[in-house]
Amino acid sequence: MRPLLAAVGVVIAFAPACGPSTPTTASASPSRASAAASAPGDARFSPSDLPRILLRPDEAPDGTRADRSLAHPSDVDAFAHDVVERQALLNDGFESGYVVYFPPDSYFRKEPHKVTDVAFQAIAGLFDEAAGASSSLRRFVDDLRTRQMVGSATISGQGLGDEAFGLAGGAALDGSFVRVYAWRVSNVILVLVASGPVAEDEALALARAMDERTGRVGPSG
Numbered sequence: 001m002r003p004l005l006a007a008v009g010v011v012i013a014f015a016p017a018c019g020p021s022t023p024t025t026a027s028a029s030p031s032r033a034s035a036a037a038s039a040p041g042d043a044r045f046s047p048s049d050l051p052r053i054l055l056r057p058d059e060a061p062d063g064t065r066a067d068r069s070l071a072h073p074s075d076v077d078a079f080a081h082d083v084v085e086r087q088a089l090l091n092d093g094f095e096s097g098y099v100v101y102f103p104p105d106s107y108f109r110k111e112p113h114k115v116t117d118v119a120f121q122a123i124a125g126l127f128d129e130a131a132g133a134s135s136s137l138r139r140f141v142d143d144l145r146t147r148q149m150v151g152s153a154t155i156s157g158q159g160l161g162d163e164a165f166g167l168a169g170g171a172a173l174d175g176s177f178v179r180v181y182a183w184r185v186s187n188v189i190l191v192l193v194a195s196g197p198v199a200e201d202e203a204l205a206l207a208r209a210m211d212e213r214t215g216r217v218g219p220s221g
Helices: 047-053 083-091 130-148 200-216
Strands: 071-074 094-102 119-127 149-154 163-171 177-185 188-195
Touching (some): 047 071, 047 094, 047 188, 047 200, 119 130, 130 149, 130 163, 130 177, 130 188, 177 200, 188 200
Antiparallel strands (some): 071 094, 149 163
16 A cells, blocks of 8 residues: 555555565454454455444544545555555455544644654555455565564554554654554454554554444444
């Protein structure tokens, strides 16, 4: 996926295709069976579910503001930064995406970015089957470790979704500190990115709020 919030130093993108990969770390929720492993045809969610799962404008975290123009659907061309990645997403059955941005207050005041600024973005990617979502999730996390972040360390994503990853470290673009939670529930990938001096418990609570909504969104078929 292309850089999402470069104006405030958050740059997280889906990985280009580089062949099959093995994730460095995963925290799979023991309470849910992996749809990718047990039911590769499972397709629980549809495009209309995505904005209901992600953080809403009225849930802007402290230090940020929401703007409805910064919450919108995204297609495969918006998610892919080159033709190789685009084809990898299509091969995995990518259907649609949705992105919500929460820039810092200084962004709206057109002030220079401060080291105390925080920013968040919530991302959803929908695939036609759980197996494809799992494949793209693992490739994405590998790319975070190898290209998009520097000095990354594993943080716990325990309890999120059917499989989950957490990383903290510097953004390769500008060194700003980011926390990233990326996880899958059935055929949807969810990502929560927190940039700046955001406490781990605050970022994880936002990710859990999104994850809990996946259980309240019923099957769309």
